[in-house]
Amino acid sequence: xxxxxxxxxxxxxxxxxxxxxxxxxxxxxxxxxxxxxxxxxxxxxxxxxxxxxxxxxxxxxxxxxxxxxxxxxxxxxxxxxxxxxxxxxxxxxxxxxxxxxxxxxxxxxxxxxxxxxxxxxxxxxxxxxxxxxxxxxxxxxxxxxxxxxxxxxxxxxxxxxxxxxxxxxxxxxxxxxxxxxxxxxxxxxxxxxxxxxxxxxxxxxxxxxxxxxxxxxxxxxxxxxxxxxxxxxxxxxxxxxxxxxxxxxxxxxxxxxxxxxxxxxxxxxxxxxxx
Amino acid sequence: xxxxxxxxxxxxxxxxxxxxxxxxxxxxxxxxxxxxxxxxxxxxxxxxxxxxxxxxxxxxxxxxxxxxxxxxxxxxxxxxxxxxxxxxxxxxxxxxxxxxxxxxxxxxxxxxxxxxxxxxxxxxxxxxxxxxxxxxxxxxxxxxxxxxxxxxxxxxxxxxxxxxxxxxxxxxxxxxxxxxxxxxxxxxxxxxxxxxxxxxxxxxxxxxxxxxxxxxxxxxxxxxxxxxxxxxxxxxxxxxxxxxxxxxxxxxxxxxxxxxxxxxxxxxxxxxxxxxxxxxxxxxxxxxxxxxxxxxxxxxxxxxxxxxxxxxxxxxxx
Ligand SMILES: Nc1ncnc2c1ncn2[C@@H]1O[C@H](COP(=O)(O)OP(=O)(O)O)[C@@H](O)[C@H]1O
Ligand SMILES: [Mg+2]
Numbered sequence: 165x166x167x168x169x170x171x172x173x174x175x176x177x178x179x180x181x182x183x184x185x186x187x188x189x190x191x192x193x194x195x196x197x198x199x200x201x202x203x204x205x206x207x208x209x210x211x212x213x214x215x216x217x218x219x220x221x222x223x224x225x226x227x228x229x230x231x232x233x234x235x236x237x238x239x240x241x242x243x244x245x246x247x248x249x250x251x252x253x254x255x256x257x258x259x260x261x262x263x264x265x266x267x268x269x270x271x272x273x274x275x276x277x278x279x280x281x282x283x284x285x286x287x288x289x290x291x292x293x294x295x296x297x298x299x300x301x302x303x304x305x306x307x308x309x310x311x312x313x314x315x316x317x318x319x320x321x322x323x324x325x326x327x328x329x330x331x332x333x334x335x336x337x338x339x340x341x342x343x344x345x346x347x348x349x350x351x352x353x354x355x356x357x358x359x360x361x362x363x364x365x366x367x368x369x370x371x372x373x374x375x376x377x378x379x380x381x382x383x384x385x386x387x388x389x390x391x392x393x394x395x396x397x398x399x400x401x402x403x404x405x406x407x408x409x410x411x412x413x414x415x416x417x418x419x420x421x422x423x424x425x426x427x428x429x430x431x432x433x434x435x436x437x438x439x
Numbered sequence: 440x441x442x443x444x445x446x447x448x449x450x451x452x453x454x455x456x457x458x459x460x461x462x463x464x465x466x467x468x469x470x471x472x473x474x475x476x477x478x479x480x481x482x483x484x485x486x487x488x489x490x491x492x493x494x495x496x497x498x499x500x501x502x503x504x505x506x507x508x509x510x511x512x513x514x515x516x517x518x519x520x521x522x523x524x525x526x527x528x529x530x531x532x533x534x535x536x537x538x539x540x541x542x543x544x545x546x547x548x549x550x551x552x553x554x555x556x557x558x559x560x561x562x563x564x565x566x567x568x569x570x571x572x573x574x575x576x577x578x579x580x581x582x583x584x585x586x587x588x589x590x591x592x593x594x595x596x597x598x599x600x601x602x603x604x605x606x607x608x609x610x611x612x613x614x615x616x617x618x619x620x621x622x623x624x625x626x627x628x629x630x631x632x633x634x635x636x637x638x639x640x641x642x643x644x645x646x647x648x649x650x651x652x653x654x655x656x657x658x659x660x661x662x663x664x665x666x667x668x669x670x671x672x673x674x675x676x677x678x679x680x681x682x683x684x685x686x687x688x689x690x691x692x693x694x695x696x697x698x699x700x701x702x703x704x705x706x707x708x709x710x711x712x713x714x715x716x717x718x719x720x721x722x723x724x725x726x727x728x729x730x731x732x733x734x735x736x737x738x739x740x741x742x743x744x745x746x747x748x749x750x751x752x753x754x755x756x757x
Contacts, residue, residue: 192550265538269536270534
């Protein structure tokens, strides 16, 4: 009774009503978080330089040793950019760290108390990270392509342009591959919530294990390997897809399947587990 | 009425009903029920490991109750359209990325709710971090970290503030500042709920007290009543005729203990009655005074059985 009386005699506080938790707000928040960490810049720049550097080195080497009378190596103009595929591991790690970093530092507690339904944070992170990777890689891949074309101008690989359907598809394929691997890393990070564990899992299980598995004496294992999460993406960046394990269509389908499966699992766990 | 919407008339009370939280076999919170009302500072008191932090984490939805319910303003926290305007929390464990600046941390949180930059600068000023807001949080002292945590809690100008051991690491100036701040926020009609394992930290700030031990409710009362009901009111009597006096004082509601021979501790009656009784029967008194237990004593007494690692048990086990 006394406390009820106390309340009535006191001010009644009304919190501000013009603030709202929105999906757009969550994306802005993740955008700010991403760019406000030095590690994001460092890893992105390293990955881009790594991919571009290999492309330039390979082009210079090809150009220097080019012999017009000899048969080519069966290479296409886009192939010299394969270094970007190797840089995928940087981006996958960056994707994982984008969320595991929140768990290791504890900032996930601030994040999730501001967005207690939680899954919106995961979708916002995925959207922002994919947008950043696609944006940065589109620019870098394109610039590198023109750079390598300048180096290759005197060879059979020179004179290519984006109006060439295969070249455009392969360049797009590089960007899509990297974005896919980055998202895969992000989902893994959300599931495992641990930086070292996620990186080890990505490199060990996603990258290396399928290669080792092909050495096993069972044919069904070798048959299954192309469908594993790290392998389904391979066809996208091939200039000649004739010998590929998966067709382009199958590749995209399986990428979609793995994204849905990994993010689905991540979302379910995010809702179930304590932060 | 929509929660968090315009024209709300919901009283932002924290209501905890039969809350139980287990981590594996460990029961951190055990069938706990209490409410925290607006317009006052409520202290949440209990020894280390009592379950205070766990309870507070369930209020902002970070930990899910094993059973029972936790509501704020009659709602589950995750149902609010603008959670940061409903509850602002300073949690015990670190909640900031060490590589980010204080400003960017607050800005990122502000963006989620469309809170303007102006408000971010405002809370930075309020907690006195203006000079270091652009520096990486990794280099912050414990006290600066606490101030940033308080800025986070205030960001959405919330109706309910939850602060888990906010005084930790603050210098005396900071302690005085936060006490005044919390009282002011409560006077505005907000619900302020702050925890501590030290009674002395709460005594000057809180009006109400929720005391827990080993996850269970021990007391839910005002600070004054808390002292009054426990230890307060015991009268110490030193008399060479202690036994005879004790006999005369017997009566309904009166309890008498004798900690040592010639000394009585009488509860349930006042010193006036004791003195008059002694005089009426010609009994000699050497000492007669009402003991007023300090808050700390009361707290120690009430939680003595619920301190998690009791000396004796540990001693025997070792
Ligand atoms: N995430 C957790 N996993 C396992 N045990 C926990 C966890 N959080 C708290 N506990 C245990 O629950 C009990 C209550 O802890 P806590 O809520 O931190 O108490 P307080 O804040 O009152 O010191 C302690 O015994 C603690 O070890
Ligand atoms: Mg605690």
